[in-house]
Amino acid sequence: MKNVLALTFAAQLCALWPSVSHSADFAAYEQQFPLKGRKTFRAALQEGEALLTQSTLTPQQRTFVLHRTALHLVRLGEYDRARNRLEALASHLSTHPDDSMQGKYHWVHGDLAFRLGHNQSAQSHFLSASQFFSRTQDWRMLSHTYRMAANAVAKGSPDLNAIEHIALAKHYAELDNNISLHNAAFDTEARIYKLFGQLDRALESRQAQLSWLGQQSEPDEAMLSSTYYGLADIFVDFGDHQAALDAFMQSYRYDEQVNDHLYMGQNQIRIAEQFLQLGNLIAANKAYEQAKVLSESIAHKRNLGWAIAGLGRVEFAKKNYPQAANLIGQGLALINPVHSQALHSQHLVWYASALSHQNPAQAIEQLASFFEVTPTDTMVEAAKVLAFAHLQQQDFAAALRYQTHATELLQQQTEQSRLTRLEAKKRDAELHLETLKVNQLQSGLDEQKRQNKLQSVILAAAIIVLLNFFLMFYLYHLKKRKVMEKEAAVLNQALTLKQQLLADVSHELRTPLTVLKLNIEALQHNLITDPDATYTLMQSRLSMLNTLIADIYELAQADTHSLQLDLQIRPAKALFDELLSAIKPLIAQHELKLNTQNTLSDTLEIACDIDRMHQIFNNLARNSCHYTNKPGQISVTITQQAEHLICHFEDSSPGVGDADLPRLTERLYRCDKSRSRDLGGSGLGLSICQKLTELHQGQLSLSHSKLGGLCVTLTLPLVQPAQSDN
Structure with a gap:
C-alpha cells in the first residue's frame, strides 16, 4: 500500500514539475528588469523568446513577456520583428485588456515610430499612452511619455507643444518624486531649445538644471556630468571655446568620480577639440591620447576612431600632412557611417583635406561622390577641399568650379540668414499689430x-x-x-x-x-x-x-433684476420638440447619442421667453458635451406632473461627487480644479440656466443620473386653462 501511494505521489509531482519550473523561469525573468545593466538586451530577449513558447504562462505573464521582448527588439534595431511582436501584443490585449499594458504598448510603438523617423505617428502613440497612464495614475510613465512626445514634436519642426510636453514631464516627475526623470526632462528641454536655435533659453534651462541639482540632498555625479556636458555644447555653439573647455573639464571630473570610461573618453575628445580651437596643440594632443587609452579600455570603436582622427587633426595643424592623413584615415575606418553619419562626414572631409596636400587625386576620389550642392558647413568645406585638390593637379577649370560652388553655398547660407531676419521682422510687425x-x-x-x-x-x-x-x-x-x-x-x-x-x-x-x-x-x-x-x-x-x-x-x-423676459404663450409639446431639434447637431458633433422622450399632451401650453429657453437648452447641451466621455449618451425626458412641466436632462459618465453636486450652480465652480477653459465654456452656464429658470417662475435642481453622469431637472409652471362660465 505504501509503495502504491509513493508511486502515485511521484507521478503527480512529475506532472506538476513543468508548471513549477515554468513559473520559476518567469519569476527570474521578471525580477531582472528593475535592476539596470544586469543583463544585455540580447540575453533578455532570448530568455523572453523561450518563455513565449511555453503554454503554461498566465495571460498576465504573457502580456508582460510580449511587451518586454518588443521593447528589446526595438532597442536592438530589429524593427520588423518589433512591429510583428507589437501586433501580437495588441491582439493579446484585445482579449485580455490591461490599462497599464495598453499604455506601454503605445509607448513602445511610439518609440519604434520615433526611431524610424515617423514623428507624427510617434506623437500619436505617445499621447495615446498618456491617456492610459493617466487612468492608472502612473506618474513615472506619464513623465517618460510626455518627454518622448516632446522629442517627437521637436524632431519634426519648431513647435511650442514640445515645450508644453516638457512642462508636463517635469510636473509628473515631481509628483512621482523621481529625480532621474526630472533631470531627463531638463536635458530634453535644453536640447529642444538648442534645436530651435534658442541658445539663450537653452543656456537658461541648463543653469536652472544645475541650480535644481544643487538643491538635491545627494546630487548624482552622472547627472551633473551630463548637465555640464550639455552646457559646454551650448558654449561651443556660441563660439566661446574657453567657457566650453571649462564646462567639459567639470563634466570630466564628475565622470572620473564614478569611473565611467565611456563618458570620460568622450569628454577628453571634446576637451581636445576646444584646445585645438584655442591653438594649444600640446594640450590637444595629450587629451586625444588620453581619450584613445580610455576608449581602448572598453573597446568603444566610435570614440576610439574619433580620438585617433583627432590626433591626425593635431598633425594637420602642424602641417605634417602624411601623418595627418594616415591617422585621420585610421580613425575614419572605425566610425560607422550609418550610426554616426554627421561625425563620419566631418572626418571624411578632414581626411580628404590632409590627402589633398600629398595625393590630390585620392582626395578627389574620396570627396567627388560624397559632395552635394547643399548649403551646409560640411559641404562648404568639402567644396573648398576639392577646389584645392584640383588646383594641386593644375586642373584650373575644376578648381574654379568647386571654388564657385563654395562661394555660392556661402552666399546661399548668407541669403537664408537674410531671409530669416526679414521674415522675423515681418513677423515682428504682424505681432505688433496683434x-x-x-x-x-x-x-x-x-x-x-x-x-x-x-x-x-x-x-x-x-x-x-x-x-x-x-x-x-x-x-x-x-x-x-x-x-x-x-x-x-x-x-x-x-x-x-x-x-x-x-x-x-x-x-x-x-x-x-x-x-x-x-x-x-x-x-x-x-x-x-x-x-x-x-x-x-x-x-x-x-x-x-x-x-x-x-x-x-x-x-x-x-x-439687479434688469433682465426682462419676452413671455409668449406657446404649445408646450411643439416648443420642446423645437428645443430638442436645435441641440441635436451640437450633440452629434461631439459624437454623443441623444435619446429623447416628450410625453406632453398637444393641448398643454406654457408661457416662456423662447430665446431664453433656447439658451437654457443650449447651455445644458454644451455642459453635457464638454463633460461626458466618448462614447456616451444624453437623455432628455419631458413629462407633465400636475400643473407643472418636468424636464430631466441626463448624461453618462463621468459623474460628480456628493460634495460637489450642490455647488455646480455656483459661479465659476469646477469639480476638477485642474480642468482648463479649453473645453470652451465660461464656467457660468449652469448659473445662467438657474437664473433664467427662476425668472420663468420655475426651479432647477441637480442629482445623480442613472446613466452615470449628471441629471439636471427643470420644473416649469404650465398655463392653466381658462374656466368656462356655466
Whole structure:
C-alpha cells in the first residue's frame, strides 16, 4: 500500500514539475528588469523568446513577456520583428485588456515610430499612452511619455507643444518624486531649445538644471556630468571655446568620480577639440591620447576612431600632412557611417583635406561622390577641399568650379540668414499689430472690471446704508451692540463675496490671456510654422473672452433684476420638440447619442421667453458635451406632473461627487480644479440656466443620473386653462 501511494505521489509531482519550473523561469525573468545593466538586451530577449513558447504562462505573464521582448527588439534595431511582436501584443490585449499594458504598448510603438523617423505617428502613440497612464495614475510613465512626445514634436519642426510636453514631464516627475526623470526632462528641454536655435533659453534651462541639482540632498555625479556636458555644447555653439573647455573639464571630473570610461573618453575628445580651437596643440594632443587609452579600455570603436582622427587633426595643424592623413584615415575606418553619419562626414572631409596636400587625386576620389550642392558647413568645406585638390593637379577649370560652388553655398547660407531676419521682422510687425489689438481688448476688459467694481461698491454701500437705517431705527436703544456686530458681519461678507468674485473672474480671464501671450511670444521668436493657424487660435481665445464677459454681464443683469423676459404663450409639446431639434447637431458633433422622450399632451401650453429657453437648452447641451466621455449618451425626458412641466436632462459618465453636486450652480465652480477653459465654456452656464429658470417662475435642481453622469431637472409652471362660465 505504501509503495502504491509513493508511486502515485511521484507521478503527480512529475506532472506538476513543468508548471513549477515554468513559473520559476518567469519569476527570474521578471525580477531582472528593475535592476539596470544586469543583463544585455540580447540575453533578455532570448530568455523572453523561450518563455513565449511555453503554454503554461498566465495571460498576465504573457502580456508582460510580449511587451518586454518588443521593447528589446526595438532597442536592438530589429524593427520588423518589433512591429510583428507589437501586433501580437495588441491582439493579446484585445482579449485580455490591461490599462497599464495598453499604455506601454503605445509607448513602445511610439518609440519604434520615433526611431524610424515617423514623428507624427510617434506623437500619436505617445499621447495615446498618456491617456492610459493617466487612468492608472502612473506618474513615472506619464513623465517618460510626455518627454518622448516632446522629442517627437521637436524632431519634426519648431513647435511650442514640445515645450508644453516638457512642462508636463517635469510636473509628473515631481509628483512621482523621481529625480532621474526630472533631470531627463531638463536635458530634453535644453536640447529642444538648442534645436530651435534658442541658445539663450537653452543656456537658461541648463543653469536652472544645475541650480535644481544643487538643491538635491545627494546630487548624482552622472547627472551633473551630463548637465555640464550639455552646457559646454551650448558654449561651443556660441563660439566661446574657453567657457566650453571649462564646462567639459567639470563634466570630466564628475565622470572620473564614478569611473565611467565611456563618458570620460568622450569628454577628453571634446576637451581636445576646444584646445585645438584655442591653438594649444600640446594640450590637444595629450587629451586625444588620453581619450584613445580610455576608449581602448572598453573597446568603444566610435570614440576610439574619433580620438585617433583627432590626433591626425593635431598633425594637420602642424602641417605634417602624411601623418595627418594616415591617422585621420585610421580613425575614419572605425566610425560607422550609418550610426554616426554627421561625425563620419566631418572626418571624411578632414581626411580628404590632409590627402589633398600629398595625393590630390585620392582626395578627389574620396570627396567627388560624397559632395552635394547643399548649403551646409560640411559641404562648404568639402567644396573648398576639392577646389584645392584640383588646383594641386593644375586642373584650373575644376578648381574654379568647386571654388564657385563654395562661394555660392556661402552666399546661399548668407541669403537664408537674410531671409530669416526679414521674415522675423515681418513677423515682428504682424505681432505688433496683434499686440495692439490685445492691448485694446485688455483696456476694454480693465474698463469693464472698473465699472463692475464700481457698481458692486455702490450696491454694497446702498445695502449697508439701508440696513443701518432700519436697524438703527428699530433697535437703537435695545440692540445697539447687536446692530453694530450685524453691520460688521454683513460688510465683511459683502467684501468677501466681492473679492472672491473678482478673484474668480481674474483667474478665468488670466487663462486665455496667458495662452494669447504664449502664442504672441512664439510668433515673436519665430517658433510657429503656421501663423494662420495661430491667429485662428488667438481669435478663438478672444471669442472665449467675449463669451465670458457676456455671461458675467448677463448674470449681473439678473442679480439687479434688469433682465426682462419676452413671455409668449406657446404649445408646450411643439416648443420642446423645437428645443430638442436645435441641440441635436451640437450633440452629434461631439459624437454623443441623444435619446429623447416628450410625453406632453398637444393641448398643454406654457408661457416662456423662447430665446431664453433656447439658451437654457443650449447651455445644458454644451455642459453635457464638454463633460461626458466618448462614447456616451444624453437623455432628455419631458413629462407633465400636475400643473407643472418636468424636464430631466441626463448624461453618462463621468459623474460628480456628493460634495460637489450642490455647488455646480455656483459661479465659476469646477469639480476638477485642474480642468482648463479649453473645453470652451465660461464656467457660468449652469448659473445662467438657474437664473433664467427662476425668472420663468420655475426651479432647477441637480442629482445623480442613472446613466452615470449628471441629471439636471427643470420644473416649469404650465398655463392653466381658462374656466368656462356655466
